[in-house]
Amino acid sequence: xxxxxxxxxxxxxxxxxxxxxxxxxxxxxxxxxxxxxxxxxxxxxxxxxxxxxxxxxxxxxxxxxxxxxxxxxxxxxxxxxxxxxxxxxxxxxxxxxxxxxxxxxxxxxxxxxxxxxxxxxxxxxxxxxxxxxxxxxxxxxxxxxxxxxxxxxxxxxxxxxxxxxxxxxxxxxxxxxxxxxxxxxxxxxxxxxxxxxxxxxxxxxxxxxxxxxxxxxxxxxxxxxxxxxxxxxxxxxxxxxxxxxxxxxxxxxxxxxxxxxxxxxxxxxxxxxxxxxxxxxxxxxxxxxxxxxxxxxxxxxxxxxxxxxxxxxxxxxxxxxxxxxxxxxxxxxxxxxxxxxxxxxxxxxxxxxxxxxxxxxxxxxxxxxxxxxxxxxxxxxxxxxxxxxxxxxxxxxxxxxxxxxxxxxxxxxxxxxxxx
Numbered sequence: 001x002x003x004x005x006x007x008x009x010x011x012x013x014x015x016x017x018x019x020x021x022x023x024x025x026x027x028x029x030x031x032x033x034x035x036x037x038x039x040x041x042x043x044x045x046x047x048x049x050x051x052x053x054x055x056x057x058x059x060x061x062x063x064x065x066x067x068x069x070x071x072x073x074x075x076x077x078x079x080x081x082x083x084x085x086x087x088x089x090x091x092x093x094x095x096x097x098x099x100x101x102x103x104x105x106x107x108x109x110x111x112x113x114x115x116x117x118x119x120x121x122x123x124x125x126x127x128x129x130x131x132x133x134x135x136x137x138x139x140x141x142x143x144x145x146x147x148x149x150x151x152x153x154x155x156x157x158x159x160x161x162x163x164x165x166x167x168x169x170x171x172x173x174x175x176x177x178x179x180x181x182x183x184x185x186x187x188x189x190x191x192x193x194x195x196x197x198x199x200x201x202x203x204x205x206x207x208x209x210x211x212x213x214x215x216x217x218x219x220x221x222x223x224x225x226x227x228x229x230x231x232x233x234x235x236x237x238x239x240x241x242x243x244x245x246x247x248x249x250x251x252x253x254x255x256x257x258x259x260x261x262x263x264x265x266x267x268x269x270x271x272x273x274x275x276x277x278x279x280x281x282x283x284x285x286x287x288x289x290x291x292x293x294x295x296x297x298x299x300x301x302x303x304x305x306x307x308x309x310x311x312x313x314x315x316x317x318x319x320x321x322x323x324x325x326x327x328x329x330x331x332x333x334x335x336x337x338x339x340x341x342x343x344x345x346x347x348x349x350x351x352x353x354x355x356x357x358x359x360x361x362x363x364x365x366x367x368x369x370x371x372x373x374x375x376x377x378x379x380x381x382x383x384x385x386x387x388x389x390x391x392x393x394x395x396x397x398x399x400x401x402x403x404x405x406x407x408x409x410x411x412x413x414x415x416x417x418x419x420x
Contacts, residue, residue: 009129010139012187013122014146016081019181020118021147022154023088026174027111029158030099030167049356054109056349077125078188084118085182092175099167120341124333127325128189136322137265137275144261144314148254210276211327213383215340217283218320220376221313222344223351224286224369228309229253230355231365232302238359245299249306256307260314267315275319275326276384282316283380287373293366302362305369 091111098104122143130139154177161169229250236246267273273281289308293301320340328336360368 009187009189010142012184013125013129014142016085016181016184016188017122017143018146018150019177019184020085020088021150023092023174023177023181024115025151025154026158026170026177027092027095029155029162030095030170030174031108049353052349052352052356054105054112056345077121077128078185078190080121081118081125081188082182082185084114084121085178085180085185087114088118089175089178089182092171092178096168096171099171116338116341120338123321123325123337125188126321127333136325137278137318140318140321141261141264144264144318145258148258148261152254210384211324213380214276214279214320214323215343216383217279217376217380218316218340219343219347220372221283221286221309221316223347224290224309224373225313226348226350226352227355227365227369228306228351230352231360231369232306234355234359235302235362235365236299241299245303249303252303252307253310256311257314260311261318264315264318275322278319279316279323280377280381280384282312282319283373283377286312287370287377290366290370290373294363294370297363297366299362301366305366309369 088111091107091114095104095107095111098107126136126139126143130136158170158173161173232249233246236249264278267278267281286309290305293305296304324336324340325333354368355365
């Protein structure tokens with residue numbers, strides 16, 4: 001059987017992504033013993049605020065500096081993936097020698113910067129490994145499913161090595177995957193967008209109106225993810241809920257994210273929904289579940305809300321990435337995704353900070369969540385222009401759905417692709 005070039009290129013990205021996810025899982029396992037809930041509740045809130053600050057800090061480096069570098073170096077997206085794989089290998093090797101030292105903190109920061117750099121590079125590469133814009137949702141979905149399966153599978157041996165040898169075991173285990181990722185990345189395509197200039201999809205002047213309202217809706221979904229995680233954790237702890245309830249919320253949330261990645265292509269293809277309608281449905285469904293939880297209340301309602309929010313965020317994320325990959329400029333795609341990721345992480349941090357600073361019982365938290373999501377749903381439906389006309393997506397269509405202007409060939413030429 002002859003394999004299409006796009007399939008071969010996607011395969012290279014898939015195995016690279018799997019290796020990077022497995023390596024990241026090994027680091028998370030190694031750092032698990034330093035989590036922030038091992039003190040009293042007031043102390044936990046203080047540590048959580050510090051964690052939220054640290055989690056956002058890498059984006060201050062990725063967005064203004066690395067995003068531009070990804071786009072301006074010819075072949076920079078593939079080169080950046082190779083560099084992040086090699087960089088993660090080096091950082092993780094050094095971590096082995098400082099597992100009980102304060103030097104671990106700057107090393108973790110470096111690892112987070114490299115991880116976010118890889119994520120941005122990966123998002124910018126997706127359009128170059130598919131045959132048409134109609135395949136974007138499917139490609140993003142497959143990468144999401146690969147991440148879910150690989151991450152879950154990699155945690156088991158990492159946990160066993162952690163038990164036997166401590167953090168050194170799981171960190172050493174992860175170095176193998178990062179080295180493999182750097183090697184696998186050699187099979188990625190050399191993109192030709194580097195060296196040019198053009199509009200930035202993350203700019204008010206360079207992005208389409210549809211991208212503008214889409215990122216705002218996606219930012220709200222990310223904020224609700226941060227809010228739900230910390231709201232449920234602190235609410236359950238304050239009421240003395242058995243730990244199994246929080247474990248169930250986290251577990252169901254992870255499972256729901258995987259399901260969201262799995263069903264998104266069917267939502268687009270068989271249900272005939274385009275990317276804008278997928279995002280609208282995701283926000284509305286999350287709002288309905290949050291409103292229903294206000295009436296039900298209880299720990300079980302918290303588990304259901306965690307699952308619903310993560311499922312909707314996964315579907316919405318695939319839809320948003322496809323909108324940007326479809327409508328945004330190819331020249332500045334890396335920088336655009338870096339800026340969007342910064343906004344989304346900021347939204348996640350803001351949502352989580354509200355939960356940390358403002359203690360809320362379950363029903364009050366659900367009501368707050370429902371109000372935010374309903375407002376976002378109304379704003380997105382009113383602002384997204386494709387929602388005001390009949391849906392034109394054909395199931396299993398292979399025709400490009402792009403609108404606007406795409407810059408190709410290093411910015412030297414401009415190709416206008418108009419939607420039929």
